[in-house]
Amino acid sequence: MLPAQVTGVSPEAKARPNIVYLHSHDTGRYLRPYGQPVPTPNLQRLASEGILFRQAFSGAPTCSPSRAALLTGQSAHASGMLGLAHRGFSLNDYSQHIIHTLHAAGYHSVLAGIQHVADKPEKIGYTELLRPTSVKAADVAPAAEQFLSRAGSRPFFLDVGFFETHREYPKPTAADDPRYTQPPQPIPDTPETRKDMAAYHASARLMDQGVGQVLDALDRYGLAANTLVISTTDHGISFPLMKCNLEDNGWGVSLIMRGPGGFEGGKVSDALISHVDIFPTICDLAGLAHPSWLTGRSILPVVRGDEREINDAVFAEVNYHAAYEPKRAVRTKRWKYIRRYGERRTPVLPNCDDGLSKSLWLESGWKGQALPEESLHDLLFDPTEHRNLVADESSKATLEEMRGRLDAWMRATNDPLLRGPVRAPHGAKVNDPSGISPQEPTITIV
Numbered sequence: 001m002l003p004a005q006v007t008g009v010s011p012e013a014k015a016r017p018n019i020v021y022l023h024s025h026d027t028g029r030y031l032r033p034y035g036q037p038v039p040t041p042n043l044q045r046l047a048s049e050g051i052l053f054r055q056a057f058s059g060a061p062t063c064s065p066s067r068a069a070l071l072t073g074q075s076a077h078a079s080g081m082l083g084l085a086h087r088g089f090s091l092n093d094y095s096q097h098i099i100h101t102l103h104a105a106g107y108h109s110v111l112a113g114i115q116h117v118a119d120k121p122e123k124i125g126y127t128e129l130l131r132p133t134s135v136k137a138a139d140v141a142p143a144a145e146q147f148l149s150r151a152g153s154r155p156f157f158l159d160v161g162f163f164e165t166h167r168e169y170p171k172p173t174a175a176d177d178p179r180y181t182q183p184p185q186p187i188p189d190t191p192e193t194r195k196d197m198a199a200y201h202a203s204a205r206l207m208d209q210g211v212g213q214v215l216d217a218l219d220r221y222g223l224a225a226n227t228l229v230i231s232t233t234d235h236g237i238s239f240p241l242m243k244c245n246l247e248d249n250g251w252g253v254s255l256i257m258r259g260p261g262g263f264e265g266g267k268v269s270d271a272l273i274s275h276v277d278i279f280p281t282i283c284d285l286a287g288l289a290h291p292s293w294l295t296g297r298s299i300l301p302v303v304r305g306d307e308r309e310i311n312d313a314v315f316a317e318v319n320y321h322a323a324y325e326p327k328r329a330v331r332t333k334r335w336k337y338i339r340r341y342g343e344r345r346t347p348v349l350p351n352c353d354d355g356l357s358k359s360l361w362l363e364s365g366w367k368g369q370a371l372p373e374e375s376l377h378d379l380l381f382d383p384t385e386h387r388n389l390v391a392d393e394s395s396k397a398t399l400e401e402m403r404g405r406l407d408a409w410m411r412a413t414n415d416p417l418l419r420g421p422v423r424a425p426h427g428a429k430v431n432d433p434s435g436i437s438p439q440e441p442t443i444t445i446v
Contacts, residue, residue, distance in 0.1 A: 016105065016155045016286045017260050018227040020144075022214060023159075024207050025063070025114065025166035026243055027233035029254050030184060031204065037182070039175065039205045042212030043256065046231055048266045050258025051303060056273040057314045057331065058235050061243055061250035062321045064089060064116050066234040066275065071117060072096045073279030073294040075413045076317055082416075083320030085119050088428030088445070094124055096293055098279050099157055103127070105288050108154045110147050113140035114161035116234075126159070135163040137210025145217040155286075160214055164207035167238050167353045169199035176201040185384065186241040186249055187357050196356040200237060228259035228285060230278060240361050244321045244351040246329035246338045247385045251316045261285045262303040271302045272333055274314040295413065309333075315409050319422050322350040322438035323431040326417055330406040336385060337402035338375040341417060345371050350431035350438045362436070376402060 032040040033047035034054070059069025064085040065076030072079040072091065080092030091097065097117070099109040103125075111126045114135040118124050130147060132139040144160045172178060176198040183193035211231065218224040232255045236242035242249045255273060257263045276296030283290050284298040301307035316329045325348040326341040347366060352358050358366075376389040376399050389395040409415075416422050424430055429442040 016107070018151070018155050018223060019102075019107075019157045019282060020214065020218070020227055020229045021157065021159050022162075022211060022229060022231040023067070024162050024164055024233045026235065026238045027165045027204065027207070027254060028236035028242065028249065029252055030200070030237050031254050033256065034254060038201055040208040040211075042208045042215060043231060043254075046211070046215060046229065046258055047256050050229065050256055050263050051265070051267045051269055053255040053257070053269050053271065053273050053299075055270055055333075056232070056253050056255035056275070057248075057316065058233075058251045058253045058275045059315070060317050061235040061245055062318060063234050065317070065319070066251075067115070067117050070232070070275040070278055071098050073098070073276050073291070073296050075276070075295065075315065075409075075415075077319065077415050077417075077422075078293070078295070078413045081117065082422055083424060083428060083430070084322075085116055087320075087322075087430065087442075088119070088425060089320065090119070090123075090425075091117060094118070096291070097124055098282065099124065099126060099159075101279075101283065101288060101291055102155075102157050102286070105286060106155060108152075108156045109159070110156060111159045112144040112147065112161070113159075114163055115159060116161070135161065137162040137164050137207050141210035141213035144214050148214075148217040148221050148223060151221065151223060160210075162207050162210050164210075165200060165203040165237065167355055169196075169203045169355075170206065172198040172202045173205070176205070183357070184237060184239055184242065184249070186247075187239055188360075190360060192356045192360050196239070226260060228257065228261070228263060228282070231256040232275070232278075238353040238355065239357050240352050240366070243353065244318060244325070246316055246318065246327055248331075248336070248379075248383075251329070257299075261300065269302055271299075271309050272311045272314055272331075273299060273302075274311060277310065313405055313409075315406070317415075318351075319417075320424055320428075320430060323348050323433040323435065324422075324424070325351055325433065326422060328406055328410065328415075328417070330402055330409065331379075332402075332405075334378065334380050335398060335402055336375070336377045336379055337399070337406060339403075339406060340371060340373050342421065344433060345373070347371065348433045350433065350435045350440065354437050354439065367436075374399075 058066040068079040068081035083089035112130040130143040132143040178194040178198040181198040281299040297310040377385045
């Protein structure tokens with residue numbers, strides 16, 4: 001049962017900051033504020049007024065698990081979100097969603113757009129569900145603006161979720177000319193991949209317009225000064241070796257925050273941050289006790305200049321996306337260790353969304369490429385993660401240390417993978433890992 005919501009507004013509640021959680025789908029860090037030539041001027045404006053975190057990572061490079069980690073402040077597997085909500089996976093306990101901690105402190109919670117941690121938004125327990133005609137930015141942003149026009153004195157948590165930049169992408173505009181577009185880092189530069197990336201640019205443009213509409217509304221209604229804006233995404237962009245992968249291009253995310261408590265001034269932070277750190281940060285900013293299940297750390301010491309780092313390592317996981325693909329990763333400032341579980345050592349192709357870049361790789365033999373059981377990368381000398389040091393004798397001590405870090409995290413978070421293959425819940429729909437596309441017929445778990 002979800003906890004009862006507070007109906008009165010105490011003086012303490014009125015003094016607490018509003019929170020606007022702006023999130024996009026499959027965007028990674030391919031945005032203008034991260035130095036990419038992607039048309040996102042409104043996000044650039046937000047970064048110039050707030051703080052941009054250059055080393056932020058999601059808890060998983062897959063949609064629902066990533067969002068669950070952020071919204072419950074714990075690993076995806078600890079929250080119960082082992083796969084996609086629309087395919088039959090769910091949180092163990094929806095009262096662990098951040099809105100219920102905020103409700104107890106007098107907050108009004110509102111959902112506008114996509115949420116992707118429940119098959120039906122009513123399960124989560126928002127005070128108010130807006131009903132835009134779609135989850136695209138062009139419909140979600142006006143619904144969010146309408147709420148902001150009547151927000152009143154009670155502090156609010158406004159969840160603004162845009163479908164963009166998920167595939168299928170819109171057609172490129174005249175401003176998104178494929179001839180002058182660079183594909184993302186892991187992808188070869190070809191006419192097909194340039195066209196693919198130009199379409200991503202067009203999707204990012206639409207998402208950014210929605211961001212701008214929400215930011216303008218905060219200014220228009222006098223809410224900006226006392227509102228913490230959190231802009232992020234779930235994981236990397238929907239290209240091969242990005243989304244659903246544990247290289248940095250898979251779980252590295254944009255994170256821009258603006259508002260009271262020091263989130264201002266156009267600053268840039270290189271601190272190692274995880275999405276699980278956002279929940280405790282909100283608690284500290286609002287003066288709330290941390291719920292017992294939180295495993296993240298507040299970002300405020302970094303924001304206020306008291307600490308350079310709050311984490312010496314961050315962690316991520318994959319269980320199910322379209323298909324089962326169990327793997328785990330730990331990352332420090334310099335080192336990355338990835339471990340794959342089970343017997344499969346070739347790509348799980350249904351876990352890559354269909355598109356021009358995927359088709360190019362498939363035509364060139366991607367299906368048969370071998371994958372290592374373990375990977376170790378020195379991110380200082382190998383930032384693109386192409387040199388596996390597992391067999392390097394000089395890296396043996398580091399390998400053992402990173403293995404130990406990952407094992408300790410898995411034990412501390414009661415990772416179900418420690419007990420063998422992770423079973424999907426009854427009724428969940430999954431793809432055959434040996435397939436090609438997530439659009440192929442699914443298997444229903446019985």
